[in-house]
Amino acid sequence: MDAFLASPIGILALTVAQTLALLVPLLIAVAYLTYAERKVMAAMQMRKGPNVVGPFGLLQPFADALKMLLKETIIPSGANRALFILGPMLTLILALIAWAVIPVNDGWAIADINVGVLYLLAISSLGVYGIVIAGWASNSKYAFLGALRSAAQMVSYEVSMGLVIVTVLLCVGSLNLSEIVRAQKTVWFAIPLFPMFVIFFISTLAETNRPPFDLAEGESELVAGFMVEYSSMTYALFFLGEYANMILMSAMTSILFLGGWLPPMDIAPFNWVPGPIWFILKIMLCLFTFIWVRATFPRYRYDQLMRLGWKIFLPFSLVYLVLTAFVLKLTGWLPV
Amino acid sequence: MIAALAFYVFAAILIASAVMVVTSRNPVHSVLFLILAFFNAAALFLIAGAEFLAMILVIVYVGAVAVLFLFIVMMLDIDFSRMREGLQRYAPIGAVIGGILFLELLFVFGSWQFAPDAATLRLNATPGPEVTNTEALGQLIYTDYIYLFQVAGLILLVAMIGAIVLTLRDKPANSKRQDIGVQVARAEAVKLANPPSRAGLGQLGIIRRPLPEAPKPKAVGHDHHDHHGGGHH
Numbered sequence: 369m370d371a372f373l374a375s376p377i378g379i380l381a382l383t384v385a386q387t388l389a390l391l392v393p394l395l396i397a398v399a400y401l402t403y404a405e406r407k408v409m410a411a412m413q414m415r416k417g418p419n420v421v422g423p424f425g426l427l428q429p430f431a432d433a434l435k436m437l438l439k440e441t442i443i444p445s446g447a448n449r450a451l452f453i454l455g456p457m458l459t460l461i462l463a464l465i466a467w468a469v470i471p472v473n474d475g476w477a478i479a480d481i482n483v484g485v486l487y488l489l490a491i492s493s494l495g496v497y498g499i500v501i502a503g504w505a506s507n508s509k510y511a512f513l514g515a516l517r518s519a520a521q522m523v524s525y526e527v528s529m530g531l532v533i534v535t536v537l538l539c540v541g542s543l544n545l546s547e548i549v550r551a552q553k554t555v556w557f558a559i560p561l562f563p564m565f566v567i568f569f570i571s572t573l574a575e576t577n578r579p580p581f582d583l584a585e586g587e588s589e590l591v592a593g594f595m596v597e598y599s600s601m602t603y604a605l606f607f608l609g610e611y612a613n614m615i616l617m618s619a620m621t622s623i624l625f626l627g628g629w630l631p632p633m634d635i636a637p638f639n640w641v642p643g644p645i646w647f648i649l650k651i652m653l654c655l656f657t658f659i660w661v662r663a664t665f666p667r668y669r670y671d672q673l674m675r676l677g678w679k680i681f682l683p684f685s686l687v688y689l690v691l692t693a694f695v696l697k698l699t700g701w702l703p704v
Numbered sequence: 705m706i707a708a709l710a711f712y713v714f715a716a717i718l719i720a721s722a723v724m725v726v727t728s729r730n731p732v733h734s735v736l737f738l739i740l741a742f743f744n745a746a747a748l749f750l751i752a753g754a755e756f757l758a759m760i761l762v763i764v765y766v767g768a769v770a771v772l773f774l775f776i777v778m779m780l781d782i783d784f785s786r787m788r789e790g791l792q793r794y795a796p797i798g799a800v801i802g803g804i805l806f807l808e809l810l811f812v813f814g815s816w817q818f819a820p821d822a823a824t825l826r827l828n829a830t831p832g833p834e835v836t837n838t839e840a841l842g843q844l845i846y847t848d849y850i851y852l853f854q855v856a857g858l859i860l861l862v863a864m865i866g867a868i869v870l871t872l873r874d875k876p877a878n879s880k881r882q883d884i885g886v887q888v889a890r891a892e893a894v895k896l897a898n899p900p901s902r903a904g905l906g907q908l909g910i911i912r913r914p915l916p917e918a919p920k921p922k923a924v925g926h927d928h929h930d931h932h933g934g935g936h937h
Contacts, residue, residue: 376706451736482836486759493767497739500771504732504778512778519771526767543838671882 386478390467398611399429405659412663439600446507447597455502455594456602459609462498463616466491470619471546473629473643484545485533488620489526492575495613496522499577499584502606503594514593517670518577518584524674525574528681532568535561535689536624538696541703549628551703556632558625564688565625567681569657572617574677576610578658580665581673618654619647626650711751718744731777735770742766753830756837 372378403418403425410417418425443452469484471477481487496519503515537543539561540551558565574581585593595606622628628650629643668676696702721744724737742765749758830840845853875881888894 451732481755483755483759483838486756486763490759490762490767493763496767496771497774500774500778501736516775516779519775523768523771543836672884 383478387468390472390478391464394464394467394612394615395608397615398608399433401611401615401655402432402607403429404655405662408656408659409663412660433604436600436604441600441602442597444507444597448505448507451501451505452597453602455498455505456598456605456609457498458501459495459498460605460612462491462494463609463612466616467619469545470616470623471549471628472647474546474550476629476644477546480544480546483543485537485543485548488545489530489533492613492616493522493526495575498606498609499594502598506594506597508597510590510592510596511594514584514590514596517590518594521574521577521581521583521673521677524677525571525681528567528677528685529571529575531682531685531689532564532571533624535564535685535692538689538692539701539703545623545628549623549630552627552630553634556625556627556630561625561688561692564685565621567685568625569621569654570676571681572621573658573661574673576613576617578610578614579662580668582667583670583673614655614658615651618651618658621654622647622650626653707751711748714744714747714751718748731780732774735774735777738773739766739770742770754837756841 373382406428407417407425418428421427421431443449466488468478469481469487471480477484499518499522500515503511503513503518506512536548536557539557540548542548542551573579577584583593584590585595590596595603598606627646629647631638631641631643631646718741721737721740725734725741728734728737742761746758746761746766749755749761830837
């Protein structure tokens with residue numbers, strides 16, 4: 369068995385098995401995230417939400433998926449066919465490949481690479497291409513305007529996200545995601561770096577184009593933004609990509625600030641629960657906040673969005689970064 | 705063996721997409737091929753063991769610079785036929801310059817000699833297996849060559865200030881700007897209320913207009929039910 373696993377075919381088979389073991393639960397989680405979003409928002413608005421298909425409407429996501437599959441895919445005649453299809457594919461692929469480096473438990477990452485954080489940052493900065501390509505290839509004004517907005521928004525918020533991540537890295541001394549989690553053994557970074565935690569969470573909202581920053585698809589002015597021309601599975605790919613991205617960003621938040629697979633306290637009732645369960649619980653907490661924010665806040669105006677990103681978050685995170693560096697240096701806590 | 709194979713695959717795609725950048729008809733396709741070229745260059749960095757550089761290449765060039773390229777190119781209104789004409793006219797000059805550069809590179813690499821200890825250094829991305837890429841680069845840039853690094857930063861700062869000075873214009877006198885602080889600090893701009901269940905806005909004094917008759921209690925509390933059909937956008 370060991371000899372087989374060490375051979376090239378064995379390595380390939382192992383990687384495929386690991387990938388499936390991660391992706392299948394992930395896609396089911398995406399399906400049920402849509403259900404959870406509808407149920408939670410319904411509860412917040414004193415409605416019932418989906419309750420017809422299956423018990424408590426639990427089969428609703430599958431009914432929706434089936435409906436999407438059976439619809440006709442329409443490609444506008446003026447569209448650039450290859451790029452029109454490439455856009456949604458890119459969105460979903462990027463949302464999925466980022467999971468390769470996420471450590472679900474100690475040592476449970478498909479690829480535990482040295483530059484894990486940079487890999488995540490690189491993949492999330494590519495997400496804008498799916499949207500820009502889709503908006504341009506649709507050959508429609510609404511789609512193009514939505515794509516331009518979204519591109520500007522994602523590029524702006526990446527800057528402050530990068531600074532927040534640098535602050536965390538200062539406290540860890542490594543770019544490896546497992547090391548980042550292990551460094552939070554005594555205290556989660558959400559406590560000493562609380563302002564950065566808040567900035568990071570708001571930036572992830574903007575990065576995933578979620579309300580209140582969903583200007584890329586602001587239906588009141590742009591119909592559906594960059595996905596206005598998409599139908600059937602091409603639309604479903606965008607939809608899956610957006611929700612997979614939400615889960616990814618929640619996973620990133622819990623790794624950087626909420627201690628990943630670590631229990632809140634290393635004492636009896638908490639450390640009986642296995643690490644992956646803690647990790648999933650933390651992701652679910654972040655996702656609930658995503659939905660909560662969507663049900664609570666009105667959409668930002670575009671200039672306010674840019675102002676928040678460049679004039680408030682960027683200077684604040686820069687100052688906090690310098691402050692953190694000073695504190696670490698003066699107290700001698702700087703990791704070598 | 706697999707590393708060599710991967711190198712040739714990535715190198716071949718890199719060169720092919722670089723050719724496509726120059727030859728493709730649609731400028732947007734050119735930018736997309738440029739991005740493909742960046743990716744393959746990042747993959748070559750990975751094979752060479754320079755993982756930090758590979759990631760930075762993707763973050764900086766693909767994630768930021770190429771997005772701006774794509775932005776501009778998508779918004780330009782380009783006349784393809786005129787561009788074709790220009791290509792034919794300038795092709796000989798371009799070919800001559802390219803040829804000269806190629807010959808120069810050939811001469812340089814033909815007569816290049818490595819110092820005996822540099823040849824082994826060249827094969828390793830970092831000074832030792834226990835030092836990661838990030839540490840090695842940090843040591844070089846921020847410790848060994850800190851002054852040069854600071855000078856480079858100052859030069860970039862000057863360039864940035866220059867760009868701002870060139871593009872900054874005075875605001876027109878009649879332009880109105882939003883000052884969120886002033887707006888929120890205005891009296892009665894924001895009213896916090898904790899209404900009892902099933903109370904109307906008029907009963908709480910939030911609607912200041914006097915109501916002609918007392919609101920019927922039944923008409924309250926049904927306004928917000930029909931919004932937001934579901935999870936779809």
